[in-house]
Amino acid sequence: MAQDTQTESRKLLGRLRDALAEDSAGQERLDKITHLIATSMGTEVCSIYLFRDDETLELCATEGLNAAAVHQTRLRVGEGLVGRVARNSKVVNTDDAPSAKGFRFMPETGEEIYSSFCGVPVQRLGDNLGVLVVQSKDKRIFSQDEIYALEVVAMVLAEMTELGAFVGEGAAMSALHQQSEMFRGTSGQEGASEGHVWLHEPRVVVTNPVADDPDVELARLTEAVEELRVGVDKMLDGAQRGDKEQLDVLEAYRMFANSKGWMRRMEQDIARGLSAEAAVEMEQSAARARMEQVTDSYLRERLHDLDDLSNRLLRILTGQGAETGAEMPADPILIARNIGPGELLEYGRKLKGIVLEEGSVGSHAAIVARALAIPLVIHADKVTTEALNGDHIMVDGDQGIVHLRPDDTVVTAFRDKIAMAAQAQERYASIRDKAAESLDGTVIHLHMNAGLMADLPSLSTSGAEGVGLFRTELQFLIRNQMPKRTELAQLYARVMDAAEDKRVVFRTLDIGSDKVLPYMAPQDEPNPALGWRAVRVALDKPGVMRMQLQALLRAANGRALTIMFPFIAQYEEYTAARAEVDKAIEREKILGHPLPSEIEVGAMLETPSLGFAPKKFYEEVDFLSIGGNDLKQFFFAADRENERVRRRYDTLNVSFLTFLEGIVNRCVDTGTPLSFCGEDAGRPIEAVCLAAMGLRSLSMRPASIGPVKSLIRRVNLSELRDVIHAARERGDQSVRPAVMEYLRNS
Structure with missing residues (x-):
């Protein structure tokens, strides 16, 4: 009997393949499919529902229901038994449908009250495309073999839907993978680029789901x-x-x-x-x-x-x-669901852009993309399904928009944007060796962020005065095991060699939260951004910190060394971390190794609590760097990975600027060098406002130094400070409107 079932199943699939292969309109194909299934299964009804959008199913074909309801009847996900199948991606099989949980009678279809219902999801590797349903007047529970047959047919339907068999009217219409598409995602790294698709893991398209032999x-x-x-x-x-x-x-x-x-x-x-x-x-x-x-x-x-x-x-x-052996195009735009930092670094700077379906603004991939200055768009939903290797693609990292197979109008506008950006870079190159001095004579020191040796050439080409932040965690993240002390010492020495006489601020290992080492057991914390991370891990597990400090001391080899501890939330954490530096120096002295000619030990101010630390802390710390990305999310209680809230709060909010001004005043009072590091430092409008509030050192990605310097040189910071204070006195929530008006009229 089992063999007979298999034979009938094979016959059904063969007939189904023939129906799909015919050069007929998409609707006619669907109608034939429902007729074939109903006949083979011995049911009065067979219907196919496909997703119209993420939340809506549409009746696209039926055998046994009112033909006029096709493309008219729609269901929300979760609505009725069909919606239940779609929501849960699980089979619903019942011989008493009217009594089943979620049942909904649809009179517009002209259906009778059918006793039996069996619905299976039409899906392909996790992508839900619709629901295949059979119904019968007789009370019956469909057998496992029958359900299997329906699941196989549903998979074939999914393949054919994937290949565009149901798009438009027959072969004359454009199919999937041929039309122009636009994807709205989230900006992970700014910049614009044009190129051709290179799929990190090409999606395999099964074109022959049914076989004869x-x-x-x-x-x-x-x-x-x-x-x-x-x-x-x-x-x-x-x-x-x-x-x-x-x-x-x-x-x-x-x-x-x-x-x-x-x-x-x-x-x-x-x-x-x-x-x-x-x-x-x-x-x-x-x-x-x-x-x-x-x-x-x-x-x-x-x-x-x-x-x-x-x-x-x-x-x-x-x-x-x-x-x-597929050959990567000369101008590859990488497309992937997600990608690890090691894999991304293997591609290196040859990539013109990156588009991910998943990821986050703080993910490893985003960190590497920023380090390599490659435009990145994340949350580009279903782009891996639509894109094929070699497709023409344009990536707007500024707006978080991707144009796949763009039409001529889009191409022209996009190329104009790239050309304007190139012209602007030429202007910035002309002021590369000039100081970032405002019209009223205030000099702002601009530094670059880095994390890879590949970043260091930007020191001379960008006009940066030094490295305000060297992220040491990237060397830990891209490996499958803990790096050795000698390897780290050699790397840090090469970084200092490449920087020549310019200052490099080495931030110690900043792991935890969204940066989990591949060889470190995940902590499964409910809120990792507020959890066991950065200096908290280092102080609880000091072995790695001691090893890294020794590597930095040996890399200096008698040169000046600058070390910065991340995520200091209270004075005692800084003193404990500073004590580890002193111990490491003593050990190196005993071993007879050369000591740095000068050593600075600073802290990142990333939590509001440190803004109110005792005066003694400000007097003892060698320097402070405001970590704007984390500080802003904690100040506003708005997770920077949460798209619903992260854009809700403005850096130029009066409350936030007032808090920053308080830190500036405390540092002036104690003579503590202060800088600002983060995405906002690289945005020209935000940067000039930070400078107006008294910050005299900013650290940003290399590509931002030119635009920031250009605006600083055209602004009177004293006047801008008065504009900000006036907006605050008026009770404005944000000073942005007032600042923009001032800049337009300057």
Whole structure:
């Protein structure tokens, strides 16, 4: 009986493939599909609902319901049994539909009260595309074999939807992957770039979900799995024996690659009529569904391994992807769901832009993109589904907008924007060696942020006076194991060599929150930004801090050294961290190593509490740097990773500027050098306002130094300060309108 079911399933899939292959209008194809399914399943009704938008399902075809309801009947996700299937991505199978939870009768369809209902999600690897439904007057629970057949048909529908089979009227209309598309995301790194798509992990498109000869497909699968196993064995042989975590991951790969259960399930899928590729994808979708339900982080990682292994197997079977030797374009724009810092650094500066579906403004990828000055857009939903290798693409990192396959009008406007930016850079180059001196004679010192050796050439080309922040965590984030002290000492020495006589402020390891080391157990904190991070980790686990301090002292090799501790929230944390520096100096002295000719130890002011620290703290600290990104989010209680609130509060808010002015006054009183570091330091309007409030040193990304210097040189800071104070006296919430009016009239 099971064999008969499989044979009928294979026949149905064959007829379905033939119907989809016909050169007919999309609606006609859908109508044939519903008729075929209803006939084969012995049901009065078969309907296909597809997503019109993220929250709305539309009846797109039906056998048995009122034909006039097609494209007229719509449901919200969660509404009725169909909406329940769409929301939960789970099968609903009942012989008493009117009594089932969530049932909704739709009189406009002309449907009778059908007793039996079976709905399966139409989805492809986690992307929900719609719902496939069969209904029957007779009370019946659909069997597992029948549900399996519906799931297979739903997967085929998903593939055909993915390929554009249901878009427009037949082959004459534009299909998916051909039309111009615009994606609105979030700016992760400013800048504009034009190029061609390079997919980090090309999405495999299964064009032959149904097969005629199971024996041929089984042979293809067996051969591909063997190739996969050989590849995994080679990776294991090439792995570093000392890297236990990498070996553990590869051993998990080997376990899955040799899993008899995985192989058996794919063989059964082929026996039911699927091609080898579709069988792999069927099991991959099942694994992803299980992944969504698993809360244990270890098990989720293992399921992620299986997902990655399935992608490798699909690329072997289809010949798609990087393994085939696809050539990266000369002007690559990287497209990915997400990407780690190590992988991004492997691409390096050859990338013209980066577009991610996931990520955050503080993610590792964003940090590296900023360090490399590559335009980055995050939260570009479904861009990996739409983009294909080689597609023309334009990335506007300023606005967080991506134009895929843009039309001529967009291309012209975008190129004009890039040309204007290039002209502006030429103007900035002309003042590169001039001081950032305002019209009233105030000099502002501009420094650059860095985190990679690749950043250091920007010291001379940007006009920066030094490195106001060197992020040391990047060297920890891009590795699979803790770097050695000698490696760090060599790197820090090269940084100081490249900077020549210019000052470099080394910020000690700033981990935790959104920066979790690959080899560090995650803490699973409810609010990591306010949790165990930065100097708190260093003081609780001082071994790493001592190792890093020794590396910095040895890198200096008799030169001046500047060290800064991140996320100091109270005086005692600074004194404890400073004591570790003194201990490290004593150890180096005992060992006979040369000591720095001069050493400065400062702190980042990133919490409002430090603004009210005892005067003794301000007297003892060698310098302070305001970490604007964190300070602003804590001052306004607005998570900078939360799109709903992060743009709600303005840096030029009167309350925030008044708080900054208080810090400036305290530092003037104690003679403490003060700087401002963060995204706002690199925005010209914000930068001149910070300078007007008394900040005389700003640190920013290299590309921002020219625009900031240009505006400072055209402004009278004394007059601007009066404008800010007048706005405050009037009770303005933000000084921005008044400042913009002053600048326009200057």
